[in-house]
Amino acid sequence: MFDLEQTLKSILVSENAYLRMNEPMARHTTFRIGGPAGAFVSPGNEEELSAVLRLCRGRGLPYTVLGNGSNLLVSDKGYDGVVIAMEDGFAWRRTEGSCLIAGAGELLSRAASLALERSLTGFEFAAGIPGTVGGALVMNAGAYGSEIKDVLAWARVMTEEGRVLTLSGEELELGYRTSCIPSRHYIVLEAAFRLLPGEKDAIVSRMKELAARRREKQPLEYHSAGSTFKRPEGYFAGKLIEDAGLKGCRVGGAQVSEKHCGFVINRDNATAADVIGLCNHIKERVKAMSGVELEMEVKKLGEF
Numbered sequence: 090m091f092d093l094e095q096t097l098k099s100i101l102v103s104e105n106a107y108l109r110m111n112e113p114m115a116r117h118t119t120f121r122i123g124g125p126a127g128a129f130v131s132p133g134n135e136e137e138l139s140a141v142l143r144l145c146r147g148r149g150l151p152y153t154v155l156g157n158g159s160n161l162l163v164s165d166k167g168y169d170g171v172v173i174a175m176e177d178g179f180a181w182r183r184t185e186g187s188c189l190i191a192g193a194g195e196l197l198s199r200a201a202s203l204a205l206e207r208s209l210t211g212f213e214f215a216a217g218i219p220g221t222v223g224g225a226l227v228m229n230a231g232a233y234g235s236e237i238k239d240v241l242a243w244a245r246v247m248t249e250e251g252r253v254l255t256l257s258g259e260e261l262e263l264g265y266r267t268s269c270i271p272s273r274h275y276i277v278l279e280a281a282f283r284l285l286p287g288e289k290d291a292i293v294s295r296m297k298e299l300a301a302r303r304r305e306k307q308p309l310e311y312h313s314a315g316s317t318f319k320r321p322e323g324y325f326a327g328k329l330i331e332d333a334g335l336k337g338c339r340v341g342g343a344q345v346s347e348k349h350c351g352f353v354i355n356r357d358n359a360t361a362a363d364v365i366g367l368c369n370h371i372k373e374r375v376k377a378m379s380g381v382e383l384e385m386e387v388k389k390l391g392e393f
Contacts, residue, residue: 093128093148100140103133105177114163114390117155117174119219121312122361123163124391126172133178135278139251142276145171146249153390154276156224157196160314164391165361175223179278184209187284188242193223193277197230200282205296210287211240213295217303219315223277227270228386229263233299238263242283246275253278266319266386308346311354314387317368318351321381327351330371333378340367365393 097108108130114123132138145152151170155161179194184207191200201216214235218225225237226244241258248254254275262269270277303309318326330336330350338345342359345367346352353367372383 093150096144097128097130097141100137100144101130101132103137103178105131106133106137107131112172114158114167114172117172118158118161118163118314119312120158120162120314120355120359120364122165122355122359122364124165124167124361126168126170128171129174130171131174131176131178135247135253137178138173138247138276141171141173142247142249142251154223156194156221156227157219159218159220159224160228160387162314162361162364162387162389164389164393166392168391173276175221175276179223180221187286189282189284190279191222191282192279193221193226195222196220197222197225201296204284205289205292208287208289208292209284210292210295211284212282213292213299216296217300222280226261226263226277226280227268228266229268231266233302236263237282240282240284242281244280245278246270247278249274249276306349308348308352308354311346311356313346313352313354316351316386317353318371318383319386321383324379324381325351326383329375329379329381329383333371333374335371335374338367338370340364340370343367345371361391361393365389 094110101108110128111125112129113125115121155172155174175194179192182191182195182200182203187209189204197215197218197220201212204212214232218230229237238258243255243257245255320326327350335345336350337347341363342357343363344354344356346354375383
């Protein structure tokens with residue numbers, strides 16, 4: 090491990106880069122849950138990212154890419170590998186005409202703020218999603234009837250061999266909370282969104298409307314990973330869970346939100362085991378009551 094640390098230090102030399110060994114992942118997920126990562130690296134640029142990937146491939150080290158940790162549950166045992174955090178080196182945004190271009194590490198909220206500043210409409214739905222541009226592409230994030238695929242013009246990605254590709258939304262196979270990015274081991278570098286000129290007052294009004302709906306319907310006062318389960322075709326996960334009598338149900342410190350049953354929250358120092366135990370109970374109860382098989386939207390990392 091000492092040799093790995095020294096090698097990573099020799100790679101991560103730019104101003105925006107950093108390395109932390111045995112870093113608690115609870116610091117890096119919106120659930121505020123998770124044991125330590127063997128190595129937690131934040132490359133400052135594409136060259137350093139490519140070098141980290143070569144190192145991992147050459148040594149057979151498992152690695153995973155992290156955005157804002159907003160759709161992730163990390164094992165209590167942690168992750169015995171390298172976490173590559175797309176942070177400061179990839180957190181930027183700009184506009185070119187009516188096109189919004191942002192780095193993979195840029196928060197969606199900040200990208201939406203720039204769109205507002207430039208009077209560009211079409212990205213209002215993303216303003217309240219607690220994730221990064223890269224994570225949003227991986228999951229084809231969406232809210233209130235809009236999805237990333239509706240506005241994506243193109244994305245630059247890096248393959249695990251370090252090659253850089255520019256791909257369209259169609260080539261990324263964006264679907265309901267899915268894309269081909271994980272299966273092809275792509276890492277998002279940046280993305281461009283095709284927006285439209287709009288009226289600033291109307292954009293502000295729409296953002297305020299969606300923010301109010303979020304505050305009213307979602308348990309924003311608690312740590313969570315957002316919607317816990319995917320929406321089954323023809324149903325709503327939260328409604329199925331509520332109808333199964335599970336509102337407020339707890340396992341340890343994890344609880345089904347009383348405000349929105351589609352959210353499992355970290356109510357009181359929950360562990361990953363608590364969350365998984367509750368999710369398994371939810372799936373079993375909903376299956377028994379309605380015959381519907383729920384699928385977790387939240388991704389798991391580590392040994393469960």
